[in-house]
Amino acid sequence: MLSQEIKLKLIQIVGPENFDDTKVGRLVYSYDATPMFQSLPDGVIAPRNTGEVSYIVKLCNERRIPIVPRGSGTNLCAGTCPTEGGLVLLFKHMNAILEIDEENLTVTVQPGVITLDMIHAVESKGLFYPPDPSSMKISTLGGNINENSGGLRGLKYGVTRDYVIGLEIVLANGEIIRTGGKLAKDVAGYDLTRLMVGSEGTLGIITEATLKLIPTPESKMTMLVHYQDIEAAAKSVSTIIANKIIPTTLEFLDQPTLKLVEEYSQIGLPTDVKAVLLIEQDGPIKVVKQDIEKMSRLCVQERAVSVKIATSEEEADGLRTARRTALSALARFKPTIILEDATVPRSEVAKMVIAINEIAEKYQLNICTFGHAGDGNLHPTCLTDVRNHEEIEQVEKAFEEIFMKAIELGGTITGEHGVGTVKAPYLELKLGQAGIAAMKAIKDSLDPNNIMNPGKMFAKDSRKRVVVTT
């Protein structure tokens, strides 16, 4: 609970219309898109500018009040669930595209800008911002940066991290700093920009960002490759890359996923094959055609049963949409879906897919797998029911095994969703004790009072995942 005095001070900063501590007002910011996590904040605040953010942070730092910055609440690691109460900070007023610089190829935005709105704005100037998380229609750039979001185009173009070149940050003590800039080269000191990307709101509040843009590729082609053997599909991935082609997108969907996606979107996806690869290439039309032809040959060589090249943009878009809605389509099947993002070196994709199937079998679970095969980032997704406590325990065990396997294959526990609350107990698997200690040292020095999104990233005790806090 916030004291009356603090409440009044907060209202003084942002105005009464931008502070809410009613029960309903708090309830609707008690969750994000992560199943099984809910916790009420003590208040919700919507600052109108960086100055106000700084005042809020100063006050919270003085009084040890947790702050949870939140975009549209679409993350999957319970990163914005206010597990320790405090203030949820919204950016609904700070949602302007400040500048599109066509000479330096940059866009400068406030954190509340919707990802797709920015993508449309730069596209109208012939420019291209590649990171395209599945939630981009509603996710904010502030959220994308804090979570270091990936997407379907990560293989060729990288992820959010590769496009953030400058930030304005409000530190835990209320100081405002600027990092990086519209610069292709900048080695002045530690790379704080990169440190902040993916920091999940645990180090500071990002209040402005300058992002790198590239020219829009001239053309694009899309194809769908069918397999009757999962290993053959996975093998095709490494063969394509070994043949020195880097496609824009190289997505994998297994049969259970295909069936549910087709049922939902009805765009004529094959449901009688064991797996498909969705492959896209962009660039100059001549090169694209060449690459598509070559890839299609390589796939057949790797025992693909058929290759279908989209003949119209409409058809291509249908295929992309199918992949984009995979997570959602699975949700129709069961009330609760738990989606993970274990990631391995791409040469190990086949082994990982097989391991996931074996683990699912072992624990008698319904796990569908799809994901960014090209960058080794898979989404094993468990269809379950939160009310079935026994099964949920099995799910826990299965995912723990999946994480262990990923690490064993040289991979990581999370490729793009972030650590948040969900993965915190497993972080040590990836980093080791010394690794955690190094990260904690950074956290402690930048946020000594632990007010910045506390309870995220670092677990209090490891390996206990299901917490429904009400």
Next chain:
Amino acid sequence: MTTTKERETIQWQFKERLSDDELLNCMRCGFCLPSCPTYIESGFQESHSPRGRLAVMKGVVDGFIEPDEDVERSLNMCLGCRACEPVCPSGVNYGHLLEEARDVINQNKKHSLVVRTVRKAVFKGLFPYQNRVQAVTGLLGFYQRFGLQKVAHKSGMMKLFPDSLSTMEKVLPPVPSLKEMKNRPSYLPAKIPVKKRVAFFSGCIMDTMFMRTNDSTMKLLQLAGCDIVIPSNQACCGALHGHSGEKNGAKELAKRNILAFDELDVDYIITNAGGCGAFLMDYDHLLKDEPTWALRGKEFSKKLKDISSVLIELEFDKQMLSLPDQVITYQDSCHLRNVMKTEAEPRLLLTAIQNTEYREMKNADQCCGSAGTYNIVESDMSMKILDSKMKATRATEATTIVTSNPGCLLQMKLGIEREGLSDTLRAVHIADLLLEAAQTSVGEMER
């Protein structure tokens, strides 16, 4: 204000009546947010979004929060446009949950005496009786025809009402006389060799205030090759009751309609109002507690078709249609689009009209803010939404806005009036425009 006891009852009934499965089905992905007009117009307030409202309902069911005024506010602010349903990956039946929740709150709320009296008069005394709807509409006609409207305008009496309401009064269509309203056909033969036998759902308001549109609709059906049966014992669809938390009244009307259309031996039941159509579609859900009726409701709704989709099926768009040179745009009726899943057909018909240019407006699929009585009870939000809508309309430079539901039609007329565009822009129901187009081309051929 609700008392503690009322809150307890509401909470208990939420638990009883709101499906646990449905509520859990929302996985909070947030994909519905960009489709929600109130989320956007409220400046991105989660409590005015579908995901937020579902969380609020679940919060009450779980006993996490009490059903206080803010809960009611959040649920009341919803337009009920159901634009969130087609974009929902999990397929949550949001509309059903909302209606159930509103009904619980309403039935347990102590309204003031005035509100109680008015509600009783409207829901129990007026809409179930078509002759009374005719009488009230007749009074309006009397008011319009005998100069009272001018008197009211001149005296400034209308200024006593909220802005939207007094403008609304100006845009009401000239209503037919009581005699005309009482003298309705019960059968009309096809004008070309018969292709289908259909029944026409005439509706309450549509068959009085918008009688001309009903006439146009039936003429179109005749021209397209339909024999039409119009059962005289049919009733109001019950949408107004259902959306206002008067579920029992809605159920009574539903049963009367199921009986009226039973055994007519028709291929389709045709509606020309998206709002009614969607409610008729849901009869099986409305009557779910009475299995035999639910089954009959399902049979009933299987036959439902909007006028535009039956016209496309009968290839009316291939007939000669033309109009004087103009730019046409179309505003979706939310319920026609999101519940009856009819979105391509009206556009196909409009693009088939010669000499005209069809231009799609931005966000045509987003609610215009009419939403039944929403534009009167939630006037501020409704007008914000309407302003955005008119901006999108102006950008098309259209001279004709077409709609397919009476509420949307009035709202668009209201928008035109508010923007002072009545000299350059008109709003029409699609049936009226299509009939005009069919008659214009006949006129041209005769010349």
